[in-house]
Amino acid sequence: MAASIIDVAKRAEVSTATVSRALRGLPNVSAATRERVLRAAEELSYSVSPHASSLASGRTGTVGVVVPFVNRWFYSQVLAGIDSVLRAHDLDLLLYNLGDERVHERFFTRMPLRRRVDALIVLNLPLSAAESEALVSMEVPIAVLGSSIPGCWHVSIDNQEGASTAVRHLINLGHRRIGMITAAPGDPRGFTTPIVRQHAYRTVLAQAGIAYDPDLEVPGHLSIDEGASAMAQLLSLAEPPTAVFAESDHMAFGALRTLGRMGLTAPDDVSVIGFDDHETAELLDLTTIAQPVAHQGELLARQILDALSGGDEEPAQVVVPTRLVVRGTTGAAREHPPRYHSTPRPGPEPDQHSTTAR
Amino acid sequence: MAASIIDVAKRAEVSTATVSRALRGLPNVSAATRERVLRAAEELSYSVSPHASSLASGRTGTVGVVVPFVNRWFYSQVLAGIDSVLRAHDLDLLLYNLGDERVHERFFTRMPLRRRVDALIVLNLPLSAAESEALVSMEVPIAVLGSSIPGCWHVSIDNQEGASTAVRHLINLGHRRIGMITAAPGDPRGFTTPIVRQHAYRTVLAQAGIAYDPDLEVPGHLSIDEGASAMAQLLSLAEPPTAVFAESDHMAFGALRTLGRMGLTAPDDVSVIGFDDHETAELLDLTTIAQPVAHQGELLARQILDALSGGDEEPAQVVVPTRLVVRGTTGAAREHPPRYHSTPRPGPEPDQHSTTAR
DNA sequence: TGCTTCCATGCACACGTTTACAACGCGCCG
DNA sequence: CGGCGCGTTGTAAACGTGTGCATGGAAGCA
Structure with missing residues (x-):
């Protein structure tokens, strides 16, 4: 059985209230008692119960991320960007992959993230008006990538x-x-x-x-x-x-x-x-x-951080620039473009393909 | 303010205990009252507080997934496989991306998943003995991909x-x-x-x-x-x-x-x-x-489901087969292989590359 | 009819925190 | 010297649900 806050309180000879304050670094606790509490917690290898904490405080320390397809390159990159920022601020990341249409539907009927997250990040999801409204009704800050929901934070490319x-x-x-x-x-x-x-x-x-x-x-x-x-x-x-x-x-x-x-x-x-x-x-x-893919994820996470800390500023919209990368598959137009009337070779076996430098 | 179980109880004119039982589909509640409770919950658009539920029951309904790099193809595929199975069983997925060495270290000193998940899935992570032990000390079922930890479930390819x-x-x-x-x-x-x-x-x-x-x-x-x-x-x-x-x-x-x-x-x-x-x-x-990448994720998730439901069977190990896919980059050896003593052309600009069919 | 059995339901406590409020001691100032 | 403010600590009430136990009633049986 894991140690609870009561055990720590007993060992440090203080009340549980003081333990709670000391561990969270609140200012109104003397250096001496804080030291005692920290040591007691250490000795018992105590860690707070996130659920009890959430229940009492109303904060979950968790951000929900809703993504259409985790296994696609784009989204996994964005996810990594989001994760890096959230992690740095000790926020947990609850992942919702909505690839399947059934899952998508079920998500919006059951709203499993309700009361479970402090904020929401929604990646590039085609949302009906009713679905947007359902998200907003969760009454948490929302940051959206790609599309846009009134009253929510917003990141996209131009x-x-x-x-x-x-x-x-x-x-x-x-x-x-x-x-x-x-x-x-x-x-x-x-x-x-x-x-x-x-x-x-x-x-x-x-x-x-x-x-x-x-x-x-x-x-x-x-x-x-x-x-x-x-x-x-x-x-x-x-x-x-x-x-x-x-x-x-x-x-x-x-x-x-x-x-x-x-x-x-x-x-x-x-x-x-x-x-x-x-x-x-x-x-x-x-x-x-x-x-900039991962960067967009970082921006989304940062918007969430702002929303959670600052609080009352109104949601902002960030547009990040794109950049032309010239490689080998584009080149000058020919004077007389050839006509191609052949059809693709059929067949189950893999065929050749090639690209050449400009 | 979201409705609580008490509101539902009042509206259905039963006790909160009955509401709890009715909503979770426990057998010992009459059809009539269950119907009343469900309707009341529906009308109040009530959903249970996961934190309160976890606190009271000890179950979190959440599985932690620890992955070295979400943004790599392999892991994002496995993740999708895991997600599909967990989702189908209404389990939440708490993602931990350990790409950074600092993050990795911090993870094992702070153990942020302790008391937060019912089970753990660890993807292909190089673990020291101390780290493995730290995971085991969480006292939840663990399924490991790639490497292996004594006493844990295990999936890998041959x-x-x-x-x-x-x-x-x-x-x-x-x-x-x-x-x-x-x-x-x-x-x-x-x-x-x-x-x-x-x-x-x-x-x-x-x-x-x-x-x-x-x-x-x-x-x-x-x-x-x-x-x-x-x-x-x-x-x-x-x-x-x-x-x-x-x-x-x-x-x-x-x-x-x-x-x-x-x-x-x-x-x-x-x-x-x-x-x-x-x-x-x-x-x-x-x-x-x-x-089979996503499939391995599904297997891991299924192992976790077994561990959470069955309970006392001992952890199993699954080895999935690989398959040779012959495409165009392998072919018969030449009689007299040419000698290549040139060095790669340097230069910042992209160069040509090509592959041809067998 | 009287007794047992079983099902449906309610009561009340536990879960482990956070936090408003009160209490206490101490120094400072009028 | 008394009151006031401030910093530190304790008390106790939430937070919202799960669950063991008791209760009540109906059904089954002799």
Whole structure:
């Protein structure tokens, strides 16, 4: 049986109240008694019961983190950023992975984090209005990544600027026929990132005097395989693009794979630019828009810290910049782009793929 | 203010004891009253206070997961596996990321999980004897991945078999001069995986009648960059290997990068095999030893469930099999392997790299 | 009918802290 | 010399739930 505060009090010959104050470093306890208490606690190898403490004080010392997919690179990076800051302030991290649709639903009906956390961090989750409201009703500070909830703290990248930079990069290289592999189309819930990026894509094209062609926008659902299919679809057009902007590196990887399997090469045949600067983007020599991933996690955690300590300041919004990283998969447009009317080689076995330097 | 059990009791016109029993589905409560209680709770949108519940019952409904690096692919996958099982049983997941050495140390001096979790899952952590003992002293069931602690549950892959398979694959292709890029050498703590794999490598070579050459074993510290350096070192040997076994895919990626930068190709110049079947292994067409990653997480979580429910069975050990995945980076040995005495091209800018199909 | 058995329910305490409030001693100042 | 303020400590009441035990009543049985 672990020692309780009463045992410590007896051994130090003080009341439990004094023990509590001494251990938490409250000012109103004399140096001598504090010393005695600390020694007694040490000798009994005592540690406070977090549950009793929470119950009495109302504070839990815990922050809930809700993430759509822990096992994806992006979220695991953000999570690491969050963790590093929380840990430094002795806050615990209660993880909620909502990958499954059933789990997502269950989360919002049962609200298992209610009364369990001092604050909430929500990563990039498509939320319905009712769901946002349910979160707010927990009456704890909330920091949101990606989307936004009224009255909550907020961190995001400048998607408008990032996507514009990507498309401008391609235009500057001389490309006029530019495709986009987009994320999920028209999600009814409040997840605006794909919309903003798509808007930027269209706007920049328009500014460059390039006519809008809906055939050049193909959804890729953020996965490698879907990105590969999307690229195949683009290449099958009567007039295929000479450059493609994939709004995630994963989809860009898929696009590169399709190129390789068709015997094509980036950037010689098609230029490809991604978004994220995933760790393997460098390996594949992919030009991309980099965003500070772990850093965003740290910012979210810091906002929570502010909210928990300061208290009454109103929630702030932080926008972090993106950065163009030019690597080997984008290059100058050819004078006469070749026509590719071949179809991807089918077959279960892995095929070749390759990328070459600019 | 959130409703408490007393409010529910009043509204349902029963005692709090009955409310408690009804809500937890205990058998000894009549259907009629249970119905009344559930409705009252629903109307007040009541949810139990986890802290009060923990304090009273001694159970926390929480499992601590200690992981060295959340942001690495492997651990995030395992974490997802753990989460899926725990979630299905309404257990919360308290995450501890120990990446930093300071954090690691602090964790073991302060034991912040003590009295806070019902069980512990420890991922692949190099632990000193004192640290293992500290964990055991928490007196909760512990499931360990990779390493092993006496008296604890245990999941791991068959490293002996996996590594042997990798080396045999290379030998079967006709290779006689086979290098190995190893993980950290001689960690004084109880982390045996690299040792087992190295032993398998040496044993299989010996069984094939191939003389042991210490120059062919180079440490790569599990990172892409170090893996790249290791490959460079292997290629600079007077008699370089014709095939290389990297004991992690990350290091294999680095190895491929080095080959690419030197204008060499796998498997035409050097065959490369990795370990893990990382998600980008397929992209790079890397032959590798696959291990079921998320599945191991699920197994760990299930062990914990057994320990928490069953109770008195003694901890079991599960060994999951690995699987050879042949892709494009391994191929038959050449009759007369070329000599490469060039050094890697230096330079800050990214360089080409490529892989081709078998 | 009277006794036992069993189920449903209530009573009251325990769980281990935090914290408002009171009490106490001491020095200071009027 | 008395009162006042301040710093230190103790007292006791929450905090919200789980659970052993007692109670009451209905059903079963002789």
